[in-house]
Amino acid sequence: MNLALFDLDHTLLPIDSDFEWGQFLCRVGAVDTAAFERRNKDFFGQYEAGTLDAVEYLEFALGTLATIDPARLAALHQQFMAEVIEPNILPVARALLQKHLDAGDLVAIVTATNHFVTAPIAKAFGVEHLIAAMPEVVDGRITGRLGGTPTQGEGKIVHTKAWLEQMGKTLDHFDAVYFYSDSHNDLPLLSIVTHPVATNPNAALTTHATAQGWPLLHLFND
Template sequence: MRVYDVPVVFFDLDDSLINKDANSLWIRWRFRSERWAIVEAMLALASLYRAYKRGRVTHWRLSNYYRTRTRGMNLASYERRVEQFFTERGQLHIYPQAASLLFAYERQGTELVMITGADHVIAEAYGRALGIPHVISNRLRVEGEKIVGLERPMCYGSGKVALAQAFLQARGLSFTDAAFYTDSHADIPLLELVAQPVVLNPNEQLRNAATLRNWPCLDWRIE
């Protein structure tokens, strides 16, 4: 695996550093003990996943999913559930190759950043396990003790680009100082901006786009 000489490297999480989608892992874990997981799964399959494939995830749609996902939980109880999920299932899906690549970048002094559409509680659990000090993600919006949706901007599409740009600008850097690893065609806008795009475990649509643009491709699923 080649390591690029850049000050900052961004990594997607789902199907990139881990071999599944974190939301899918969470739902399957909840199925073991909670009937409510059936409602969450139906909402995700009927609305969220199809919208994601069409590149049409909206703030309202994702907020609605998280209101359903965290029904009956305040932020503290959700954090406890996520910790249990991560210990029992989530950590088992980290690609072993991820640790080697992250270590190589850390050794050369590159700043590691996870940038993901997962919520900040899930994303930070993976960030701690992987030794990634900076996590940019969707943040749960809390009013009083109740989780009511997501903060803006959403870490998806143009919102993801804006959040990455803000991180770089705070350090006096620009996209020409960054690399980005991701599996998803939804991240093409950010891939097109960074100095070094890398396609990681891509879906078919992104693989085709990478071939046209001559972007390097890694596929840990077949190693």
Template sequence: MPQPLYVFDLDNTLICGDSSTLWSRYLVRQGFADNAGYLQQEKRLMRDYARGDMDLHEYVALTMSPLREMPIALVDRMVAQYVASEIVPRIYPQAQALINQLHADKQPVLIISASVSLLVKAIAPVLGITHAIGVEVKSDNDRYTGELDGTPSYQHGKISCLNDFLASHQLYDGKLTFYTDSINDLPLCELADRVFMVNPCPQLAAQGEQRGWPALNWQLSRF
């Protein structure tokens, strides 16, 4: 019997906020990045992202720059602390309830995010999700270089990454349901059999109104 696949964006879809921006602010608070220049550049690039035209190479190079001299094991420990303190309180309860129900129904679930994989793959387990795809970053001599590795899971690249995943995981031959908030995910929305917009940005909301995609209003009480 064909088995459907449920695919989720991460930032502002499963969690309240953007994990990359929150990570950048965390690095500043921990003293690993310059407050004025670093966050100003990150904010500028995220404005580009909201318009759908961010240079991902530039963004990853910027946000990985404070980590280039750190051993990967140290970065992993920092990420684990960050996820526990900054991400877990931001998980939408509606998202967690849906994921739990999908697991109970034995439906396969996948996260595909344009955030770097070292964040995405640390966040996925706290949501109870095994399979997760993020932007891969090259490493050399046990350090991250800040350069992209392979096709990034961003805009049309999410489709390429999804196809690669499906080719190596024989768990799906049915319909695709996709949850997202962002106009950057329009290519994957157009591929999916069903789309649910979670607190959609204005551009995606306009597309969804034309195409009949339902919008979900997921909220937290504390933010």
């Protein structure tokens, strides 16, 4: 059995689901648009530059969720899926996932975006296993705090190994371990798998992958 790990944003999706969720909340009037957009865009720029404080960002995002009634939050996410996500789940990404599923590989999405935003997206892709930043939930309501540690950078290694350990496995258990990602922020995990694939890579990852002789995969050129 092989293991196939996938980043989500700009890898399986041609958009950033986390950023787009924030923009969606602004469009529907669920947040103070001016204040939220300013902070959201600042954080997104830090992420692209590799300077993001993951805990600070996640607790900003989760704090926003905490201000919305859970029933309304669920309805908003259904609307977000229909209007934003589903049109961006493209056949080429489905086919890549399906290739690994058909081969009998263990498949997981490993994303820095929080579990609330990404769980329905993983389900829509037909992926059972999701490794994502977990919001703290008390009495069925998101508190605004992060439960555990971020799933970013080195954190993706920590959380992936912990997930495998729950199944009695390690990375060494697999004949091949693939990781598909677009971002240099994922270099820690890319660097320890047997088959790193720079997928729709940003400039920094393109440079690194080319120097290392890693394959470059462009899913969304057309």
